[in-house]
Structures are given as C-alpha cells and as structure tokens.
Amino acid sequence: MSRGASRPDLSTTLTPTSAVGLGITVLWFSLLVLIPLAAVLITASSGGWSNFWRTITNEQTAHAIQLTVVAALVITALNVVTGTAIAWVIVRDRFFGKSVLELLIDIPFALPTITAGLVLVSLYGNESPLGIHLANTSWSVYLAFLFVTLPFVVRMVQPVLEELDLDVEEAAASLGASRFTTFRRIILPSLLPAIAAGAALSFARGMGEYGSLVLLSGNLPFESEVASVRILSSIENDNPAGAASVAAILLVIALLVIVALDVIQRKMVSRG
Amino acid sequence: MTRKSVTVAPVTIALRVFAIAYLFLLVAWPVALVVSNTFENGLTALEGVFGDPDLRSALRLTLTAAVVATVINTLFGVSISLLLVRTEFRGKRLLNALLDLPLSVSPIVVGLALVLVYGGRNGWAGPWLEDHGLQVIFATPGIILATAFVSLPLVIREVVPVLREIGIEQEQAAQSLGANGWQTFWLITLPAIKWAVVYGVVLTLARSVGEFGAVKVVSGNILGETRTATLAVEEKYLNFDPEAAYALSFLLGSVSVLSIVIVAVLRARSARH
Numbered sequence: 001m002s003r004g005a006s007r008p009d010l011s012t013t014l015t016p017t018s019a020v021g022l023g024i025t026v027l028w029f030s031l032l033v034l035i036p037l038a039a040v041l042i043t044a045s046s047g048g049w050s051n052f053w054r055t056i057t058n059e060q061t062a063h064a065i066q067l068t069v070v071a072a073l074v075i076t077a078l079n080v081v082t083g084t085a086i087a088w089v090i091v092r093d094r095f096f097g098k099s100v101l102e103l104l105i106d107i108p109f110a111l112p113t114i115t116a117g118l119v120l121v122s123l124y125g126n127e128s129p130l131g132i133h134l135a136n137t138s139w140s141v142y143l144a145f146l147f148v149t150l151p152f153v154v155r156m157v158q159p160v161l162e163e164l165d166l167d168v169e170e171a172a173a174s175l176g177a178s179r180f181t182t183f184r185r186i187i188l189p190s191l192l193p194a195i196a197a198g199a200a201l202s203f204a205r206g207m208g209e210y211g212s213l214v215l216l217s218g219n220l221p222f223e224s225e226v227a228s229v230r231i232l233s234s235i236e237n238d239n240p241a242g243a244a245s246v247a248a249i250l251l252v253i254a255l256l257v258i259v260a261l262d263v264i265q266r267k268m269v270s271r272g
Numbered sequence: 273m274t275r276k277s278v279t280v281a282p283v284t285i286a287l288r289v290f291a292i293a294y295l296f297l298l299v300a301w302p303v304a305l306v307v308s309n310t311f312e313n314g315l316t317a318l319e320g321v322f323g324d325p326d327l328r329s330a331l332r333l334t335l336t337a338a339v340v341a342t343v344i345n346t347l348f349g350v351s352i353s354l355l356l357v358r359t360e361f362r363g364k365r366l367l368n369a370l371l372d373l374p375l376s377v378s379p380i381v382v383g384l385a386l387v388l389v390y391g392g393r394n395g396w397a398g399p400w401l402e403d404h405g406l407q408v409i410f411a412t413p414g415i416i417l418a419t420a421f422v423s424l425p426l427v428i429r430e431v432v433p434v435l436r437e438i439g440i441e442q443e444q445a446a447q448s449l450g451a452n453g454w455q456t457f458w459l460i461t462l463p464a465i466k467w468a469v470v471y472g473v474v475l476t477l478a479r480s481v482g483e484f485g486a487v488k489v490v491s492g493n494i495l496g497e498t499r500t501a502t503l504a505v506e507e508k509y510l511n512f513d514p515e516a517a518y519a520l521s522f523l524l525g526s527v528s529v530l531s532i533v534i535v536a537v538l539r540a541r542s543a544r545h
Contacts, residue, residue: 029370033424036382036385037373039388039389092284105295107529111525112484113482113485115522119306122302210379232489235489244384250381254377
C-alpha cells in the first residue's frame with residue numbers, strides 16, 4: 001500500500017489493487033444503475049422534443065403527472081408539520097408506551113409496498129370499519145403517500161433535536177420568551193436543514209410511489225391514476241418511448257432531490 | 273432531560289394526543305386489521321399459503337432473489353465503502369451522490385430502465401445476451417437485477433459512517449508491522465465494521481423480500497416461474513382471494529418488521545456499551 005504515496009498525481013491515493021477494485025465496482029454500478037437510467041433519458045429524447053412534449057401533454061398523462069406532483073407537494077408540506085411535531089413528542093415528551101410509538105414510525109418504511117397497500121385497504125377501503133371509503137378516489141393517493149413517507153421527516157429531525165442544547169432554550173425562557181417564540185427563534189432554525197432533507201426525501205418518494213397505492217386507488221384515469229401507473233401501462237402497451245418520456249421526468253426530479261440533499265448535508269456538516 | 277418540568281403544559285398534551293392519534297389511525301389500526309384478517313379463521317389462511325404449490329414456488333423465488341441480491345450488494349457495498357472512505361480519486365463526490373439514486377428513483381422507472389437495456393427484443397444488450405443463452409428480462413436474472421438495484425445503497429449507508437469513525441491508526445499499525453492489504457482487511461477492518469455490515473445485510477434482505485414495482489415490470493409475472501411473493505399478493509387480491517393475499521402479506525410484513533426490530537434492538541444494545 002505504501003507505493004500509492006509515491007505516485008506523482010496528488011489527487012488520487014489509489015494503489016494498483018484498489019484501482020482494480022474501483023474499476024470493478026464502478027463497472028457493476030454502471031451496468032446495474034447508470035447505463036439503464038441513461039437508457040431512459042436517451043429513449044425519452046430519441047423522438048425529439050416534439051415527441052416528448054406530445055407524450056407528456058397527452059390529456060390523460062398530464063393529469064396523472066399533475067395529480068402526482070400536487071399530492072407529493074401536499075403530503076410533503078403536511079409531513080413537515082406532523083413529522084416535526086412527532087419528532088418533538090418522541091424526544092421531549094415522556095409517557096407510558098412511547099417506545100411503541102417509535103416502532104410504529106418505522107413500520108411504513110419496513111413494510112413491503114404491496115403489504116402497505118393491503119394495510120390501507122383494510123381500514124380505508126370498501127369494507128372500512130371506520131366508514132371512510134377512499135377506494136378509487138384521488139384521496140387514496142394522498143393517503144398512500146402519507147403512509148409511506150411518514151418516517152422521513154421524523155427520522156431526520158429526531159437526532160438533531162436530541163443534540164440540541166436545552167440550556168439555550170431555558171435561557172430564552174428565563175428572559176421572558178414565550179414557548180412559541182423560543183420554538184420559532186431558537187429551535188426551528190437549528191432544525192431547518194434536517195426538515196428540508198426530510199421534505200426532499202418525502203417528495204421524491206411520493207413522486208415515484210407505486211406499490212402502496214395500486215390496490216386502493218383503482219388506477220382510474222383522470223381520477224386516481226399517478227405517473228408511475230401511467231408508465232407501467234405504456235410499458236404494457238408496448239410503448240417504451242412513451243413510458244420513457246414520463247419516466248424521464250421522474251428521474252430528473254429524483255436527480256434534483258439528490259443534488260438538494262447533497263447541498264443540505266454539506267451545510268449540516270459545516271454547521272457542526 | 274431535566275426533571276424540572278413537573279407540570280405538563282397544555283401544548284405538550286395536545287402534541288402527545290395528536291402524535292398518538294395520527295400514528296394510530298395511519299399505522300397501528302390498519303396494520304392490526306391485516307393481522308386479524310389473516311388469523312380470522314385460525315391458521316387456515318397461512319396453511320393455505322404453504323399448501324399451494326404456486327405460492328410455495330413464489331416464496332422460493334422471492335427468497336432466492338433476495339439472498340443473491342443481498343450477497344451481491346454486500347460484496348459491492350463493503351468494497352465501495354472502503355474505496356470511498358480510504359482513498360481519494362477524481363469523481364468521488366459525484367459517485368457518492370449517485371450511489372443514493374436507487375433510493376429516490378421510482379421502482380417502475382427502475383424496471384423500465386432495466387427492460388430498455390436488457391430486454392430480449394429491443395434492449396440495448398438484451399438480444400446479444402439472449403443469443404449467448406442468457407435471458408435476463410422475464411426471467412430470474414432480471415428479478416435479481418431489479419432487487420439488487422432497489423436495495424443497493426443500504427449496506428453502504430451503514431458501513432461508511434463506521435469506517436469514518438474508526439479511523440486508520442490501527443490499519444496503519446498493522447501495515448507497519450508487515451501485514452499486507454488482505455490481512456489488514458480481515459484482521460483489523462472487517463472486525464471493526466462487522467456490526468455495520470450485519471445491519472446492512474438485514475436491511476437489504478428486508479427491502480429485497482418486499483420489492484414489488486421494479487420486479488413487476490421485469491418479471492412478466494409468469495405463474496410458477498417468474499412470479500414473486502409480492503406479485504402473488506396483488507394477483508390473489510385482484511382475483512377475489514383476499515384470505516390468501518392477507519396471509520401472504522402478513523408473512524412478508526413479518527419478515528420486514530422483524531428485521532427492523534432486530535436491528536433496532538442490536539443498535540440499542542451496542543449504544544449502551
């Protein structure tokens with residue numbers, strides 16, 4: 001390994017062995033992930049801009065994309081509020097059975113998406129013991145997004161909240177700041193990067209969600225059909241170019257989220 | 273947590289009630305319903321699942337794909353984590369960011385992407401591969417690829433922070449005493465990251481067992497051949513056999529929830545030491 005140090009190029013510390021290792025892993029990553037995802041973008045652009053535009057402005061497709069974006073935005077906004085509140089309860093409150101609450105938060109993340117779908121059908125489907133019937137409505141999409149994205153904001157905010165110094169809050173309170181002022185001026189600013197990261201993850205997950213909503217939503221065009229369902233029906237109708245056009249939009253959004261997360265994470269690290 | 277706040281503020285109570293009600297309605301109640309639906313007639317639903325040869329082969333396929341994908345992702349994940357933490361090379365930041373991509377891409381897009389490259393009819397590489405006797409899409413290799421794709425970052429996410437934390441002093445000490453790269457890895461690095469690898473493996477297995485969307489696109493859903501357990505849940509539900517759908521869902525869900533619980537317990541224990 002010592003040979004690496006004498007290399008003239010200072011930007012790399014790869015030894016011959018680790019260079020081969022890097023080559024193999026990057027090759028596998030390319031074959032599995034990068035080349036297939038590039039194929040989506042290339043197939044989407046192969047018919048030219050006009051074809052791409054015609055595909056995504058098709059009335060049914062445009063409606064599906066619109067529903068997905070609106071629902072993902074709405075549940076992200078909801079998660080910012082509920083996720084922060086739940087994280088606060090977990091970190092600051094003490095009551096009997098709190099550990100059960102902690103377990104419940106991870107369940108949506110752990111469950112297979114199709115199981116999540118069946119879970120939601122059993123309480124909000126046609127045989128709902130609550131009398132709430134969301135099957136085959138656009139509300140089912142919101143519900144499924146809300147279920148699968150539950151852990152993101154909570155799990156991002158929770159560790160930051162645990163690290164927060166209580167002294168500063170007590171100082172603010174002793175100087176006469178109300179609870180709300182303390183929260184807004186002291187707690188919230190430190191939580192913002194974590195909330196933003198959780199929001200980005202929620203939005204990305206919502207945009208691409210499929211498994212948890214198929215059973216409850218019924219996939220009705222112009223009502224409860226989302227972007228990923230639209231892609232799937234294009235694939236099944238042997239229209240890979242059409243599928244790739246919608247997929248390219250989802251992929252670009254996923255890439256933007258990755259970039260946003262990278263920026264946020266660097267900010268969180270530099271703040272210490 | 274100081275024990276100063278003896279009186280509980282109304283805001284605290286309100287937030288507590290909200291958190292409990294929200295999680296009860298969104299998670300606890302519906303999950304409990306799936307469990308009670310599964311055991312409505314005792315164990316007959318579960319017995320039905322194991323008695324049905326098609327469902328047995330679906331479970332076997334799911335298990336095979338999950339195990340193979342987990343082995344691949346563990347080897348890949350540990351190698352790339354070592355490279356990311358212990359070496360410098362151009363494009364490292366980009367590679368690091370791209371490795372998280374599988375977690376934010378729609379599973380349907382994942383399936384489509386694989387079909388576009390490995391599809392037997394019109395894929396970039398698919399026809400050539402089929403000429404050489406390897407069918408990927410609509411066959412087990414495609415299911416394994418899709419499963420490996422969606423669970424790819426999980427081992428890396430566990431191992432990288434631990435590698436950063438343990439530093440390189442011990443590794444350097446071993447090397448100065450004459451250990452070669454392999455010996456350093458087996459005797460020093462691997463024992464130090466052992467638990468991170470275990471967590472990563474368990475989480476990868478759980479994610480792999482439950483993959484649905486990506487597998488649906490690449491599998492072709494051929495009964496007894498390329499139908500995985502999650503696909504069977506959908507099919508049973510749509511074909512008015514909810515009992516089987518609930519039982520199979522219960523099985524898959526238990527595996528995933530148990531995995532999460534095991535990791536949480538192990539983590540809590542290691543945090544105490």
